[in-house]
Amino acid sequence: MQTMTFAIKEINQRSDLLPHLKLGFHIRDSCDDIAVSLKASFLLVNGQPERTLRAKSLKTDQIIIGDAASGVSMALLRSLGSFHIPLVSYFASCSCLSNQREFPTFMRTMPSDTFQIRALVRLVSYFGWTWMASSRVIINFSGESEMQDILGEFQRRNITGYQWIASEAWATAKMLWEESGDRLLGTLGFAIRRAAEIPGLQQHLTNLTLSVIHKLAFFAEFWEETFNCRLKGSMNSHYHGVESPQNRLPCKGTEDLYDVYSPYSDVTQLRVSYNVYKAVHLVAHALQDMSNCKVGIGPFLNGTCANPKKFEPWQLLHYMKNANFSVLEENVNFDQNGDPIAYYDLMNWQSRPDGSLNLVKVGYYDASLPSGHSLIINHTMIQWPMGKQAIRSVCSDSCGPGSRITRRKGEPICCYDCVPCAEGQISNKTDSLECSSCSEKTWSNEAKDLCIPKTIEYLSYHEFMGILLCVASVLGASISIAIIAIFFTYKDTPVVRANNMELSFLLLVFLAICFLVGLLFIGEPSDWLCLIQYPAFGISFALCISCLLAKTAVVLMAFNSRLPASNTMKWFGAKQQRASVFFGTAVQVIICLIWLLISPPHANYNTNYHSSTIIMECVTGSDIGFWCVLGYIGVLACMCLLMAFLARNLPDNFNEAKFITFSMLIFFAVWITFIPVYISTSGKYTVAVHIFAILASALGLLFCIFVPKCYIILWKPEKNSKKKLLQK
Numbered sequence: 001m002q003t004m005t006f007a008i009k010e011i012n013q014r015s016d017l018l019p020h021l022k023l024g025f026h027i028r029d030s031c032d033d034i035a036v037s038l039k040a041s042f043l044l045v046n047g048q049p050e051r052t053l054r055a056k057s058l059k060t061d062q063i064i065i066g067d068a069a070s071g072v073s074m075a076l077l078r079s080l081g082s083f084h085i086p087l088v089s090y091f092a093s094c095s096c097l098s099n100q101r102e103f104p105t106f107m108r109t110m111p112s113d114t115f116q117i118r119a120l121v122r123l124v125s126y127f128g129w130t131w132m133a134s135s136r137v138i139i140n141f142s143g144e145s146e147m148q149d150i151l152g153e154f155q156r157r158n159i160t161g162y163q164w165i166a167s168e169a170w171a172t173a174k175m176l177w178e179e180s181g182d183r184l185l186g187t188l189g190f191a192i193r194r195a196a197e198i199p200g201l202q203q204h205l206t207n208l209t210l211s212v213i214h215k216l217a218f219f220a221e222f223w224e225e226t227f228n229c230r231l232k233g234s235m236n237s238h239y240h241g242v243e244s245p246q247n248r249l250p251c252k253g254t255e256d257l258y259d260v261y262s263p264y265s266d267v268t269q270l271r272v273s274y275n276v277y278k279a280v281h282l283v284a285h286a287l288q289d290m291s292n293c294k295v296g297i298g299p300f301l302n303g304t305c306a307n308p309k310k311f312e313p314w315q316l317l318h319y320m321k322n323a324n325f326s327v328l329e330e331n332v333n334f335d336q337n338g339d340p341i342a343y344y345d346l347m348n349w350q351s352r353p354d355g356s357l358n359l360v361k362v363g364y365y366d367a368s369l370p371s372g373h374s375l376i377i378n379h380t381m382i383q384w385p386m387g388k389q390a391i392r393s394v395c396s397d398s399c400g401p402g403s404r405i406t407r408r409k410g411e412p413i414c415c416y417d418c419v420p421c422a423e424g425q426i427s428n429k430t431d432s433l434e435c436s437s438c439s440e441k442t443w444s445n446e447a448k449d450l451c452i453p454k455t456i457e458y459l460s461y462h463e464f465m466g467i468l469l470c471v472a473s474v475l476g477a478s479i480s481i482a483i484i485a486i487f488f489t490y491k492d493t494p495v496v497r498a499n500n501m502e503l504s505f506l507l508l509v510f511l512a513i514c515f516l517v518g519l520l521f522i523g524e525p526s527d528w529l530c531l532i533q534y535p536a537f538g539i540s541f542a543l544c545i546s547c548l549l550a551k552t553a554v555v556l557m558a559f560n561s562r563l564p565a566s567n568t569m570k571w572f573g574a575k576q577q578r579a580s581v582f583f584g585t586a587v588q589v590i591i592c593l594i595w596l597l598i599s600p601p602h603a604n605y606n607t608n609y610h611s612s613t614i615i616m617e618c619v620t621g622s623d624i625g626f627w628c629v630l631g632y633i634g635v636l637a638c639m640c641l642l643m644a645f646l647a648r649n650l651p652d653n654f655n656e657a658k659f660i661t662f663s664m665l666i667f668f669a670v671w672i673t674f675i676p677v678y679i680s681t682s683g684k685y686t687v688a689v690h691i692f693a694i695l696a697s698a699l700g701l702l703f704c705i706f707v708p709k710c711y712i713i714l715w716k717p718e719k720n721s722k723k724k725l726l727q728k
Helices: 002-012 034-046 070-079 113-126 144-157 174-180 201-206 217-227 272-291 313-321 464-489 501-521 527-560 574-598 623-646 656-680 684-705 707-715
Strands: 087-089 106-108 137-140 163-166 188-192 324-327 330-333 343-351 357-366 375-377 403-407 416-420 442-444 451-453 455-457 602-606 613-619
Touching: 002 201, 002 272, 034 070, 070 087, 087 272, 106 313, 113 137, 113 163, 113 188, 113 343, 113 357, 113 375, 144 174, 174 357, 188 272, 188 357, 272 313, 272 324, 272 330, 464 501, 464 684, 464 707, 501 527, 501 574, 501 684, 527 574, 527 602, 527 613, 527 623, 527 656, 527 684, 574 623, 613 684, 623 656, 656 684, 684 707
Parallel strands: 087 106, 137 163, 163 188, 455 613
Antiparallel strands: 188 343, 324 330, 343 357, 357 375, 403 416, 442 451, 602 613
16 A cells, blocks of 8 residues: 555656646555445445545546455456446456456456466476375465465474475465474465565655554554554554553654564565556556557547546556556566566575575566576575475486386376387487487487497408408518519529429419408498409409419420320410410409499498498499309319319429419318308408408418428428439
């Protein structure tokens, strides 16, 4: 009541707001009773005989500010509907009053309970309080008086340790703290937005004199109870303690409200009073907008305006519903239902060192913000009923990233199990319903909450297996070159000359190339590298086996030429030997060319073997081409083995056919073993098997054919003579 009179007085003294109008008022006590309120409201709208402070220019009151209760407000609206008088409530929060068809003249500066319920739902959801079988969280959506009865029962049963969630009706009711016995410690509740300060209000409240007090029964009763004295002619029948009002000493007239603490003069929690203050300003700004109207562009029929000094209530209502103004740095406007945009302070009930209640703002709810950001909470400021964390009230713990929810059949929706995401799938949110699949080139990490690039696998020069094979290739080539040097140094000796020196040198060169071909299979595959490595492998081995085939043929023909009337050797001289090597290799070259022209080998990203790994490999392009190359080498090797086997027992002190036979047996052993292993392995291990087969077969040829000769040349020179070679 005092805030309303202060607001009207303040507006009437301003020069920038309604400079040519003065606001007046009638105040009636509704006693929170429908019958009393109806009687008072009819007196207000029809005129009353009592003394009034209203402006003389108005014959009747044009607007009602009140009532505080939703039920009384509805009764007033239904009774005064035919008058079309706007009713602005500062405390009625029932969402039913937002029905503009039923209550077209209703407005309020108090948010609708619809917003409060949304705020409470957001709060409960925010802390994950979703389960009631074992809950220790209580939401109490009631008034202060009902809460008193509930607390009394809790105290009688000695129930403690619960988290209370307060509705706006008692979120700041300090009186409940004194009766709770710390049971309300840690309570969270939404309260009406608090005004930082209404300048001049506290002085207005405390500047009460005896002359003013005698005029209103409200003040008289308040004065006697505050200072425990009796005013002259007092009708007060209430009293505190055991002392009767009649036994109190007369008031001296020197009492001062500055000398005592009273909730009346405490302006630290201006919430409902602030709503009253805004309600008065709503009327004032609506009248100001009405005054600013220009004829021709007015909101009414034919662009007309209303007369601010003589208007109809419904005309004022039009401006009120379209009002948009600022009060104490807060922007005030209304939606289509006459409701203000909801804003609540989230209050936490904390205890001061002296045991008194400390209402601490720990967050807020702003309905104008997007739904996901409407509730803001400062965790660090909250004092909980028990411990330092919020009480848990869930059926199932949240499923963290990397897992998904699976519902339990026949149980509530908040009861579920957490199932880890499958390989290659992730969930990066809490309580995900589904796991999402990673892209083709990514894979889930170990935690299943992030897609990471797949591991790229190929036989690298930097890994142990690659280094080992690389060293073996270089070593094999180096041994071949060393033997070439030895043979060149001792080229005039019988051991070297007796075994077709030209073919031996060619074979050593081709074996060195075979060793080095293995290096083409190591490193990151590329299209051009794949085009080279398979033909190089096939052609190099075709050269080697063709040379061996020619050497074996020379042995057979050399012995046949010793028979009477035989002239075989003249048909298989040096030129013919070179031609046979060229022809044997030319067939392989033709096969490779056809292969490259039809379906050449190429680099490929393979994910079929390991989903988390991308295998970079050279694919053959045409499997037929690859097996034709390998098959042709096998045909040459079979011919060479057959001829060497036939020449193994020829009478010679140094029959090379024996060593060629052994080398071919090793060659076949290696490649027969290679085929199933090659087919059954994948990735870099397939490449390693291929390189191993190349090195093993080449080493077999090198050691079986040339090492025995080097042994005689270097360590048994006495055997390196023509006499020794011709003994048999």
